[in-house]
Amino acid sequence: MDIKVVRQILEWNEDCSNEIKESLNRNKVCLINVMGSPGAGKTSLIIELIKKLKDKYNIAVVEGDIAGQIDAEKIDSLGISVVQLNTEGACHIEALSIRNILGYFDLEEIDIIFIENIGNLVCPAEFELGEDLKVAILSIPEGDDKTIKYPLLFSKADAVVLNKYDMMDYFEFGDEKVEKHLKTINSEAKIFRVSSKTGEGLNLLLNFIEDKVKTKLK
Amino acid sequence: MDIKVVRQILEWNEDCSNEIKESLNRNKVCLINVMGSPGAGKTSLIIELIKKLKDKYNIAVVEGDIAGQIDAEKIDSLGISVVQLNTEGACHIEALSIRNILGYFDLEEIDIIFIENIGNLVCPAEFELGEDLKVAILSIPEGDDKTIKYPLLFSKADAVVLNKYDMMDYFEFGDEKVEKHLKTINSEAKIFRVSSKTGEGLNLLLNFIEDKVKTKLK
Ligand SMILES: Nc1nc2c(ncn2[C@@H]2O[C@H](COP(=O)(O)OP(=O)(O)OP(=O)(O)O)[C@@H](O)[C@H]2O)c(=O)[nH]1
Ligand SMILES: Nc1nc2c(ncn2[C@@H]2O[C@H](COP(=O)(O)OP(=O)(O)OP(=O)(O)O)[C@@H](O)[C@H]2O)c(=O)[nH]1
Ligand SMILES: [Mg+2]
Ligand SMILES: [Mg+2]
Ligand SMILES: [Zn+2]
Ligand SMILES: [Zn+2]
Numbered sequence: 001m002d003i004k005v006v007r008q009i010l011e012w013n014e015d016c017s018n019e020i021k022e023s024l025n026r027n028k029v030c031l032i033n034v035m036g037s038p039g040a041g042k043t044s045l046i047i048e049l050i051k052k053l054k055d056k057y058n059i060a061v062v063e064g065d066i067a068g069q070i071d072a073e074k075i076d077s078l079g080i081s082v083v084q085l086n087t088e089g090a091c092h093i094e095a096l097s098i099r100n101i102l103g104y105f106d107l108e109e110i111d112i113i114f115i116e117n118i119g120n121l122v123c124p125a126e127f128e129l130g131e132d133l134k135v136a137i138l139s140i141p142e143g144d145d146k147t148i149k150y151p152l153l154f155s156k157a158d159a160v161v162l163n164k165y166d167m168m169d170y171f172e173f174g175d176e177k178v179e180k181h182l183k184t185i186n187s188e189a190k191i192f193r194v195s196s197k198t199g200e201g202l203n204l205l206l207n208f209i210e211d212k213v214k215t216k217l218k
Numbered sequence: 219m220d221i222k223v224v225r226q227i228l229e230w231n232e233d234c235s236n237e238i239k240e241s242l243n244r245n246k247v248c249l250i251n252v253m254g255s256p257g258a259g260k261t262s263l264i265i266e267l268i269k270k271l272k273d274k275y276n277i278a279v280v281e282g283d284i285a286g287q288i289d290a291e292k293i294d295s296l297g298i299s300v301v302q303l304n305t306e307g308a309c310h311i312e313a314l315s316i317r318n319i320l321g322y323f324d325l326e327e328i329d330i331i332f333i334e335n336i337g338n339l340v341c342p343a344e345f346e347l348g349e350d351l352k353v354a355i356l357s358i359p360e361g362d363d364k365t366i367k368y369p370l371l372f373s374k375a376d377a378v379v380l381n382k383y384d385m386m387d388y389f390e391f392g393d394e395k396v397e398k399h400l401k402t403i404n405s406e407a408k409i410f411r412v413s414s415k416t417g418e419g420l421n422l423l424l425n426f427i428e429d430k431v432k433t434k435l436k
Binding site: 037038039065066067068070071089090091118119120121122123126139141142143145146148149150151152164167170 | 255256257283284285286288289307308309336337338339340341344357359360361363364366367368369370382385388
């Protein structure tokens with residue numbers, strides 16, 4: 001007799017994530033997963049990066065949201081292909097959704113895909129999406145103890161962006177405290193002080209991302 | 219033969235939530251569940267409320283966090299009984315945890331228990347904890363589209379607190395836009411403009427909470 005095996009959600013997620021990786025490697029596409037709290041500045045940062053990158057690269061975006069398409073409309077107005085993924089209540093994006101969405105894009109033409117994950121410091125970090133880069137945003141008004149209280153995402157990030165850095169004078173935020181703690185949970189992560197409003201600090205992050213993109217497209 | 223029935227997590231949660239309600243009604247304790255994004259100001263608000271309420275009422279706190287006990291230490295330093303609940307990765311608090319924690323408190327002596335839920339706009343709203351009041355915090359730096367993108371919590375809240383209201387001059391936040399949208403998803407919720415830093419607007423929220431507490435203690 002055949003016994004039906006229902007696999008653990010995370011194991012199944014890993015398979016999908018591996019399929020995504022193969023497909024992106026074959027097509028030379030760099031996938032960047034942007035995560036952070038609600039309102040940390042995921043959309044604002046992606047928009048600023050797109051403005052600087054779009055003359056050199058073909059870019060597409062997957063916008064994850066529980067509901068609505070506010071952020072997808074903002075991306076669309078830049079003339080960039082975007083798919084709105086509504087999770088209808090789910091607190092994170094799974095690889096299966098990304099694998100299905102890749103079918104909407106012409107991967108041979110695309111160089112970079114940004115994923116804006118659901119605003120959540122907890123669950124998105126558990127789901128590998130086959131990405132080349134994990135960018136974790138922590139915004140100054142959230143406070144400097146977030147890497148301690150919500151460690152998983154920050155421990156897996158390739159880049160940690162301290163966004164809304166233009167607000168440093170208005171909050172008691174110890175950016176060196178964050179840097180020091182981050183080193184204890186993630187010795188590899190690069191930290192960037194950025195304002196998506198004024199553009200401050202954006203170039204360093206841009207260089208970091210372009211290095212990764214160039215390696216992938218080679 | 220006996221068939222073991224494993225019930226849905228939400229159904230089991232409802233049973234626990236009902237047990238909590240009975241126990242709190244019997245002991246005349248008012249339970250307040252405070253929810254919001256990471257860093258929205260849950261701890262800051264709870265601390266300001268405690269300062270104003272602690273001479274009149276016996277108060278206890280349950281601090282929910284993925285990891286660490288930073289917030290519990292802050293509450294403890296006010297001389298308030300506090301239990302730190304570490305969810306070890308889970309993105310929300312379930313009623314079972316609260317039911318078990320109630321055993322640590324002398325419910326006959328206590329008037330008010332605050333729960334600080336995990337910083338998350340998504341999942342905590344799905345889990346009833348037997349509470350008398352759901353307080354949802356939205357902080358100004360998060361942006362004025364959060365009730366649209368993360369509707370569930372705001373649709374269930376009794377009070378929506380626009381916290382960090384002292385930051386209104388620094389962000390383009392349409393508070394009337396939020397109020398208008400909130401009415402379409404929750405006609406009952408009261409909205410409060412508060413700064414947990416300057417104390418602005420705290421008294422109106424305090425009156426609202428005290429009304430509820432007094433009814434419960436009668
Ligand atoms: N001062 C300042 N405000 C910023 C910055 N980046 C974003 N904001 C503001 O922060 C709010 C949220 O920005 P979004 O880019 O929508 O944040 P998000 O993470 O995409 O939010 P969700 O998708 O709703 O979870 C908006 O009011 C932005 O204008 C920044 O660097 N500085
Ligand atoms: N300007 C201003 N800052 C505030 C206000 N309330 C809280 N903060 C700041 O916001 C940051 C986060 O505040 P917390 O009270 O720790 O927020 P929280 O929601 O408990 O955060 P987590 O428990 O880590 O999810 C801290 O730096 C606070 O000082 C406010 O009303 N105005
Ligand atoms: Mg966004
Ligand atoms: Mg807190
Ligand atoms: Zn979750
Ligand atoms: Zn969740």
